[in-house]
Amino acid sequence: MKILIQIVTVMVIGAGFFWGGFPAALAFKFPVLIAGVITAAGAELAVLIVVVMGGPLQAVLRRKFPSWIEKTEKGRVGVIWQKYGMPGLGLVSPILPGAPQAALIGLVLSASPRRVILWVSLGIIFWSVAVTAGLALGIEVIAKFIQ
Numbered sequence: 001m002k003i004l005i006q007i008v009t010v011m012v013i014g015a016g017f018f019w020g021g022f023p024a025a026l027a028f029k030f031p032v033l034i035a036g037v038i039t040a041a042g043a044e045l046a047v048l049i050v051v052v053m054g055g056p057l058q059a060v061l062r063r064k065f066p067s068w069i070e071k072t073e074k075g076r077v078g079v080i081w082q083k084y085g086m087p088g089l090g091l092v093s094p095i096l097p098g099a100p101q102a103a104l105i106g107l108v109l110s111a112s113p114r115r116v117i118l119w120v121s122l123g124i125i126f127w128s129v130a131v132t133a134g135l136a137l138g139i140e141v142i143a144k145f146i147q
Contacts, residue, residue, distance in 0.1 A: 006030075007038055014042030018094040018124075022131055032139060036132030043124045046100035051117055054107040061108050086111045090119025094127040 006028040014021025021039030030038065050057075080088045080096070086106050093102030099120050106116040 010035070010038045011042030011045065014039035015046035015100065016098070018043050018099060018127065019131075022135060026135070032132055032136045035135070036128045040124050040128035043094060043099040043128075044121060047103045047117065047120050047124070050100045050103040051107065051113045054104065054113060054116075057104065058107050061104075081105075081109055086115045086119045090116070090121075091123040091126065093120050093123045099124055 010021050010025045010028065010030070013024045018039065021042055022035055025035030025038055026032070080092060089102050089106055093099045096102070097105060102123070103116050103120050106120070107113065
């Protein structure tokens, strides 16, 4: 039961803040590869929840927060959206706005749910592999340095 609570905790942290999932998993003494998988799974689950709830949420946001949408379209995320579209937003999603936030932004800016899931998932996979590899290499270098 304890391990299940730890996994759910890491997934929830990874869903809300991608970069927070890795240190949380390592604090629970998960191996680096497992830390990457659990964090990615949490982020992916959050994206799927956003996409499933996206239709009604999109309508509410467009009606109640038009200034937020305008600010988003003209801000840093909007620049990425205008220049690279959903592929660009999806690939930077874990590092810039966050995966669930990028999914919501993509839906509000009229991307199809399939494209949102595809590109944000690719971004999650890319950054999970990159961070997991970096952590594994860093831990190995530190271990050799200490010896």
